[in-house]
């Protein structure tokens with residue numbers, strides 16, 4: 001199971017975009033696939049859907065596998081190994097194993 005979610009700041013750890021940082025802008029619920037701002041940008045050919053609209057090539061992010069990214073801790077600013085702890089009130093929370101900061 002993936003521990004990242006939309007809005008998380010992550011860094012890419014493998015592939016052509018290795019080292020890039022960005023925010024998760026989309027996540028497919030059942031697959032571990034995510035879309036990260038500025039990462040895995042591909043060119044797509046588009047056809048006009050309305051009259052007058054230009055066809056051409058647009059650039060946009062494509063999905064990547066969630067295992068290719070690591071969360072960046074907002075406190076220590078480093079790629080962080082996440083732990084999960086369960087609290088009575090808040091339920092399951094993610095925290096940074098380095099500095100203990102709760103992410104959620």
Ligand SMILES: [Zn+2]
Nearest residue numbers: 073076096099
């Ligand atoms: Zn941290």
